[in-house]
Amino acid sequence: MAESGAVAKAEEARSAAAHREWHRAYDLFLAADAVSALGVDDLEAMAEAAWWTGRLDAAIGARERAYSACTSSGDVPRAARLAVDIAYDQFAMLSRALGTGWVRRAKELLDGHTEVAAHGHLVRIEAMIAFEMDSDFERSLGLVRQAAEIARRVGDRDLEMLALHDQGRNLAAMGTVDEGMALMDAAMVAAVGGELGPLATGKIYCNMISICQKMADYGRAGDWTEAARRWCEREGHNSGFPGLCRVHRAEIMRLRGAWTEAEQEARRACTELEHFVAYSGEALYEVGEIRMRLGDLVGAEAAFRQALECGRRPVPGLAQLRLAQGKPEAAAALLDEALASTTLGPLDRARLLPARIEVAVEDGDLEVAAAAASELDGIAASFSTTALRAAAIQSRGLVALASGDPSGAATALAEAGRLWLQVDLPYEAARARLAKGRALLAAGSLDLAEMELQAARSVFMRLGARLDAVDVDNILGDRPSAGRRLRTLMFTDIVESTRLVETIGDAAWEHLARWHDETLRDLFARHGGSEIDHAGDGFFVEFEDAPAATACAAAVQRALDEHRRRHGFAPMVRIGIHCAEVSGGLKGRGVHMAARIAGTAGGGEIVASREAAEAAGIAVTSEARFLDLKGFDGQVEVVTIPWS
Numbered sequence: 001m002a003e004s005g006a007v008a009k010a011e012e013a014r015s016a017a018a019h020r021e022w023h024r025a026y027d028l029f030l031a032a033d034a035v036s037a038l039g040v041d042d043l044e045a046m047a048e049a050a051w052w053t054g055r056l057d058a059a060i061g062a063r064e065r066a067y068s069a070c071t072s073s074g075d076v077p078r079a080a081r082l083a084v085d086i087a088y089d090q091f092a093m094l095s096r097a098l099g100t101g102w103v104r105r106a107k108e109l110l111d112g113h114t115e116v117a118a119h120g121h122l123v124r125i126e127a128m129i130a131f132e133m134d135s136d137f138e139r140s141l142g143l144v145r146q147a148a149e150i151a152r153r154v155g156d157r158d159l160e161m162l163a164l165h166d167q168g169r170n171l172a173a174m175g176t177v178d179e180g181m182a183l184m185d186a187a188m189v190a191a192v193g194g195e196l197g198p199l200a201t202g203k204i205y206c207n208m209i210s211i212c213q214k215m216a217d218y219g220r221a222g223d224w225t226e227a228a229r230r231w232c233e234r235e236g237h238n239s240g241f242p243g244l245c246r247v248h249r250a251e252i253m254r255l256r257g258a259w260t261e262a263e264q265e266a267r268r269a270c271t272e273l274e275h276f277v278a279y280s281g282e283a284l285y286e287v288g289e290i291r292m293r294l295g296d297l298v299g300a301e302a303a304f305r306q307a308l309e310c311g312r313r314p315v316p317g318l319a320q321l322r323l324a325q326g327k328p329e330a331a332a333a334l335l336d337e338a339l340a341s342t343t344l345g346p347l348d349r350a351r352l353l354p355a356r357i358e359v360a361v362e363d364g365d366l367e368v369a370a371a372a373a374s375e376l377d378g379i380a381a382s383f384s385t386t387a388l389r390a391a392a393i394q395s396r397g398l399v400a401l402a403s404g405d406p407s408g409a410a411t412a413l414a415e416a417g418r419l420w421l422q423v424d425l426p427y428e429a430a431r432a433r434l435a436k437g438r439a440l441l442a443a444g445s446l447d448l449a450e451m452e453l454q455a456a457r458s459v460f461m462r463l464g465a466r467l468d469a470v471d472v473d474n475i476l477g478d479r480p481s482a483g484r485r486l487r488t489l490m491f492t493d494i495v496e497s498t499r500l501v502e503t504i505g506d507a508a509w510e511h512l513a514r515w516h517d518e519t520l521r522d523l524f525a526r527h528g529g530s531e532i533d534h535a536g537d538g539f540f541v542e543f544e545d546a547p548a549a550t551a552c553a554a555a556v557q558r559a560l561d562e563h564r565r566r567h568g569f570a571p572m573v574r575i576g577i578h579c580a581e582v583s584g585g586l587k588g589r590g591v592h593m594a595a596r597i598a599g600t601a602g603g604g605e606i607v608a609s610r611e612a613a614e615a616a617g618i619a620v621t622s623e624a625r626f627l628d629l630k631g632f633d634g635q636v637e638v639v640t641i642p643w644s
Contacts, residue, residue, distance in 0.1 A: 006035035010042055017045045020235055022052035040066045054272030060089045080109040080118040084125055120150035120159045141170040158200035161190045165204050169211050184208055188224050192231040206245035214347050216387040218255055219423035225252045247283045254290055257426040257463050260525045263290045281312025289317050295466035316355035328363040350379045357395045361402045369399050390419035394432050406442035430459035461530045488549040488579050491598035493538035494571040516571055519559055527552035546615035549577050553606045554643035572603025579612045596629040606641040613639050
């Protein structure tokens, strides 16, 4: 009976793997293996399922067992191919000695053997070692061309396209960028076009995005990320590419302005990479970048510190955080230490130089700023990607503005903004627009400056970049003619959270609180809200108009109610909404009234001022209430907003 049960589970696991249900397939293979040892085919399928679900150590274990079975049966070609695959996995875990040992074993097995596909895969991994570990691009290029020839002779399409991609990245690294990128594009077409197996597709995509990011070719990276997403959906890869590939994808999503989704990807990568310290640091760094853009400086600092503990130097992010905290000297020290490294290539330096220029300008060190801008110009000229050109031109504009040339600065910053939009990087484009607005103010073009600043603010609000929006408000608020603007303000708060912690325990509360924060932030972003503050169990959020705010509040309560019905409990949240005129920073009477209104709500209730409800166009079904609010003369009329 046990054996028949194992056979049934194995058959079910094979079906799940065929349908790309990787988590289910892995669990079923594991259950079947616990009853009766899996055969070689099933062990390889289990290894692939483990790879797709981020279990690299489990993938290695399954392949080692399959390798042992092949050597015992005398299947040399398959044993050699497994040895190469294990070597790849060991290198991915940064175990160079183990990886090298498995490469040596594959050589021994294939020595004197008739040419098979494993010969090509062996040559390719030797090329990978030359490229990634020795930076010997010429040797690597020769080896991947040899691997491609073997692939064509033995009819291994996956290997042929992997080798074509490798040729491209070697050529790009050697300075023949256009030809190299064209070859990588061709390999990606085959991958997302469904011509290759899942593992080959994943490897080509991950390497492609890595190269694009290194070269700041974000337009190409974003296009291929979208194509890869469609391939995942078409092929049923609901989990997407795991591990470090997910970190790369998170960065592209962040750059494209999808910050909520990017953070979800980065945190998922943190979980998948928790046993791989070096790679985990990359995921944590990405979380820090996202948190900083959202204005959560405390969360950003925590993520950057965790990244540092994992060995990932958290720059330029931590330096930009220090600048936001008003500590330009600390920011400069972090960047100078990183730039002093002799192991940095020009593209590595190009990722740090824009921040160094911004810090130097803020600190009034124009000599350092000009020298760094000149270096960035040279790198941009050498590699000529749109994003690098935009960064270089924007840096020149910042230096020109600080040097007393506002007209020249405005011209440069306008061009930088145009280039950022060309590669679909909205936050960078808005930052260029903000700087251009400042330049126009300095040049005396007040109307044009206000238009640019308001346009930048609109993008910041849409993205959730609250500190940048506040910067704009402060600039506009400093102008004598600065007008006030009507905003809808929302406060949320968990009711009786202490009692809930006592009921479910600290561990469950931590998980629930994380879910609460992620869920509400996602809903804020979907409805165009900008998180202003997150203190304790509550949020302070700003919306452009009342309909968006009330729709968001209703969505929050429905999401909590759904979780309560599905899982038995969820925090009870009260929400208050009020419309108020604001200028400069979001402080003052209107903010205090919104907070007081929220304090009058019960759990699961949305209370709004009569003005906010009417502005939202809501047919109010409850009777109005008149409240005495602390700090306000007279009674305030409020209504309960229905949401169920």
